[in-house]
Amino acid sequence: MELPKYDANAAIRPTDVRKGTGYAAERIDFDSIPIVDIGAAINGDPDGKQRAAAALREAAANVGFFYIKNHGVPDDVISKAQAAADRFYGLPIAVKSQYDVAKAKRHRGYVPVGGLSADPTTSDLQEGYEVGLEVPEDDPDYLSGNPLFAPNNWPAELPEFRADIYAYFEEMMKLGRTMYRLFALAVGMPEDYFDDKVTKPCAQLRVMYYPETDPKDSAVGIGAHTDYESFTVLYQSESGLQVQNRAGAWIEAPPIPGTFIVNIADMMMRWTNELFVSTPHRVINTSGRKRFSLALFFAADYDTVVECLPSCTNADNPPKYPPTHFGYWIENMHSYSYAYRWDERGKLPNPELTDTRG
Numbered sequence: 001m002e003l004p005k006y007d008a009n010a011a012i013r014p015t016d017v018r019k020g021t022g023y024a025a026e027r028i029d030f031d032s033i034p035i036v037d038i039g040a041a042i043n044g045d046p047d048g049k050q051r052a053a054a055a056l057r058e059a060a061a062n063v064g065f066f067y068i069k070n071h072g073v074p075d076d077v078i079s080k081a082q083a084a085a086d087r088f089y090g091l092p093i094a095v096k097s098q099y100d101v102a103k104a105k106r107h108r109g110y111v112p113v114g115g116l117s118a119d120p121t122t123s124d125l126q127e128g129y130e131v132g133l134e135v136p137e138d139d140p141d142y143l144s145g146n147p148l149f150a151p152n153n154w155p156a157e158l159p160e161f162r163a164d165i166y167a168y169f170e171e172m173m174k175l176g177r178t179m180y181r182l183f184a185l186a187v188g189m190p191e192d193y194f195d196d197k198v199t200k201p202c203a204q205l206r207v208m209y210y211p212e213t214d215p216k217d218s219a220v221g222i223g224a225h226t227d228y229e230s231f232t233v234l235y236q237s238e239s240g241l242q243v244q245n246r247a248g249a250w251i252e253a254p255p256i257p258g259t260f261i262v263n264i265a266d267m268m269m270r271w272t273n274e275l276f277v278s279t280p281h282r283v284i285n286t287s288g289r290k291r292f293s294l295a296l297f298f299a300a301d302y303d304t305v306v307e308c309l310p311s312c313t314n315a316d317n318p319p320k321y322p323p324t325h326f327g328y329w330i331e332n333m334h335s336y337s338y339a340y341r342w343d344e345r346g347k348l349p350n351p352e353l354t355d356t357r358g
Helices: 003-011 044-063 073-088 094-098 159-186 267-270 324-337 337-343
Strands: 036-037 067-069 109-111 127-131 204-210 220-225 233-235 241-244 248-254 259-264 281-284 291-300
Touching: 036 044, 044 067, 044 159, 073 127, 073 159, 073 204, 073 233, 073 291, 094 109, 127 159, 159 204, 159 233, 159 291, 267 324, 324 337
Parallel strands: 036 067
Antiparallel strands: 067 259, 109 127, 127 204, 204 291, 220 281, 233 259, 233 291, 241 248, 241 281
């Protein structure tokens, strides 16, 4: 079944991300996007987990974005990862291109300017590097040709890039599993509900670089979109992230020291039957400086089937979506966003396994 970009997503995207042509954003107080302290949850305090889960529920349902503080990720891990990204993106394009994802058609390695269009109506002005779970050469998913699993494609010119970026990836994976547990509590499910669904997740770290631009040019770093997976945990070095509220206005979500920003993605919205909202967002690099961001797109295991959680449905609120295959969903979304997979559009398995909505 062909899965056209906007026709297929119309039912799941709360706002038409193409709405509006201006790139100005309203400047708002930071607490307009909530800040949630997860320190007690990180430390294993049962009452602290419940408080954090309640705050996450409110933020995920009303905004779809929130900051987390006291997250437990060491500052030096973050700073080393950003420095490694800066060194890599300073290499000549001929060197970076050796690691292009298009060469192996596996989702590992360098994505040049023009290689990604999150909103196909615009061109993104950014470069990226895709990193996932490190798997061996004899990994069965890799050998079967699954494009979401492969040994990482590390640049030989910068051995510290591998060490520092993967150290960040591992810290974020640990944090992501903690967030999954808090989300389970937030919707009244057992804390360990998602544990067996993230044993080998097709999660992805995207290391992004936005070049310096004149703020007056309002260059689109990443066009308006929602994220595909369960949720995203983001570090950003400079302002530029903008979030679309339900009235259609764009508001800024600047970096706040000591925090990450988290947003709900499509699969968590489906799991929660739209209790949690996957909110459109974009990046307009107005800082006048080069900008780095490290986005961990936390997914589930490839063959996980996402169905409405029992706590999110009742006789008056039936499931809004059919069961959805996690890995197929990501692959279909990649085929509309990443240039190296455009030739697969409409040829991949339908992620919606059955449709019982009538």
